[in-house]
Amino acid sequence: MRKLPFVIELEAKRSFEFFWNEANTNPDSPGYGLILDQSANKEVASIASVGFGLTAIIIGIERGWITREEGYERTKGTLKTFWNNVEHERGFFYHFLNMETGKKNESFYDCASIIDTSILLNGAITSAEYFGGEIAELFEKIYDRVDWMMYYDHSVNQFYMGYKPETGGFHHWDMYAEQMMQYILGVASETHPVPVKIYEGFERRLGEYGGYEFYNSPGGSLFTHQYSHAWFDFNKYLDSDGIDWFENSVKASKANRQYCINEHGNFKTYHENSWGLTACSTPNGYGGPGTPPYHPNVTSKNDGTVAPSGAAGSIVFTPEESISAMEYYYGKHSKLWGEYGFVDAYNLDVTPEWYANHVIGIDKGITLLMIENYRSGLVWDLYMKNKVVQKGIKLLDWNKKDSGSL
Template identity: 65%
Template sequence: MNREDILNIEAKGCFDFFWNEANTDPTSPGFGLIRDNTAADTRDFASIASVGFGLSAIVIGIEREWITFEEGKKRVLGTMKTFWNHAEETEGFFYHFLDMNTAKKYEASYDCASIIDTSLFLNGALTVAEYFGGEIEALFEKIYKRVDWTKYYNEAQNQYFMGYNPETGGFGAWDMYAEQMMQYILGVASPTHGVPARIYDGFERSLVTYGDYTFYNSPGGPLFTHQFSHAWFDFRDVRDADGVDWFANSVAATLAQRQYAIDNPDGRVGYHANSWGVTACQGPNGYIAYGTPPYKEGIIPEGNDGTIAPAAAAGSIAFTPKESLDMMVYLYEKMPELWGRYGMRDAYNLEGETAWFADRVIGIDKGVTLLMIENYQTGLIWELYGRNHYVKKAAEMLGWERVNA
């Protein structure tokens, strides 16, 4: 099996998750909603972040001829109608989890609507708006213009709130670098309820060094924080007003994680040059945002118990193509237990007497893997997202300039 074949097997498995694990009942208020994960006890709730990745996945499926254009368009149009007409929202922001059948806030969901998960959904919606145009684009415009970003803006701190309650206002803060770069794009470009571009200056940039790599790290150090915004916006050769290269930053963060696995200071059984990468994933003790040092002073990470998430490396393939591909080949050849109908399962852990493999895949991990594989191979999602007029406006407002253009 050659390297490209393995890459394509994983990409097709990721797509199949989004295509198959959706509400496909055209009479249902939840048509188009996509499950958060494949565990047997989670069949009733959808993740809006999963839908965002899934909308983009449909474009990839059409271009790779896994589905027809008409099949994809029908699914996307119905999904967009669900989010305009039925999905429960507050000030235009959707809840993290929705009931698969009613599109109302899932009973076990968080207490407030989610700015980051809404942003992930909107990224997917914007992508399909660019691809299909017409009625789908019109629905995106209505959904996007309904979002009141000012409700999540803490003007005094010049930061986004983490959450918002209509009765008590905002709480928490996006005060450090993490996955929220997309929120600045979407928030400043809003034609109806935008936030000032200076919000981009409001979060703390904390440089850390591990071995030969110096980079801005996120709290706790999971790799998804260096991936998610990059799955849609092409940061290659982009510099902000301070000269920061966020693409190079993600490269360094990814290589630092791999080096940590090679160094293996805690003596983990599964760590080596072709078995590396931690992020938020399903571990033996539940869903945990695993990370690696160095950590910001005062940040207490959830730890690392030897669990490795394939999405950490595979979702970084645009940053570290050789290293990520080397790992995927190793996992394909050496760990057949890791592979299933949707490609690689969410995680594995080789500590203890018996190797542990996740019993599920998770939408956001499959999503970032698929989008980054596509961007690595063709640049499709980067091209669609980057040509949108709101994205272009936001980049200009934020002072992001593309060098060597």
């Protein structure tokens, strides 16, 4: 158990408070337990936010921020909502939901999402392991209902990226990104598994930047190297090809920081303590800043925006650099700090200088979970002992490393 610097401890607690406070707590509501997608819109929930939030509840209990009884009731009610009320397509939930009804959000129609459903399931897995009993039973029912084959395109041996009942699946997870969790969950299903060979279906493309050679995602956003790692302890396993995905994320994080150092002359927001380009709010709306090596069909969308969650979400990969960044943000940018800790992002390269006026659930989530994994390994420990996860590891033929601990 590591003792955290003051700022990191405070950011963890404030991040937790977003998930605890910005939830539907009306026990008579069909949307009980749903959590806001972001603090600026009080009507729209996201299932990914709930996935991070379920694990956040466990962290809150272990840190003494809430009681076990409070956490148990909130978790049980949330999973009952997903089993009974939340709109889905053969087990896949819609990305955005009406906060009160649990139905898909009609103001910006979205798809039944495999990646966001997977994040929701990851949160439920930690809940099942932590509480057991009725909560574990609810997780199993929700998981067993998911028809992974609905999202499988056998013609290319890949998952679709999205699915709409009117038109079916569209686009593909054809390159390495944040989807690693989908292979573990998809192959391990007792009811609707996808073939194990699906893990061979996406492209791994080695590239180099700043002296680091690694597999980058198409746009180079840092969250793609973090989200699956928030739950699965890749530091203990090599995949069937011998790839060390944990070390890959270490290199991606260091390359991301090096890019910000190199580009300081072009963007004054970027420097050695202001780095971690990742999907976030920008002065022009939600965007996907990232760093090279880019895939040939991708061009940079960087505009000087930096999200604190970029460096924070890499604290297990680059602890010294991530802590220095968070201490810099807290000490030098008072406008970056708010009710729920760091706001989503800032940009000094526009006039006037821009600071977000809100937080986003998934950014608070990756921050909180990675801080806890750095502190104690709690999330990893719970997730890795789950029977679904262990079955997925065995089927994918991933092997334990000789040693692997922070």
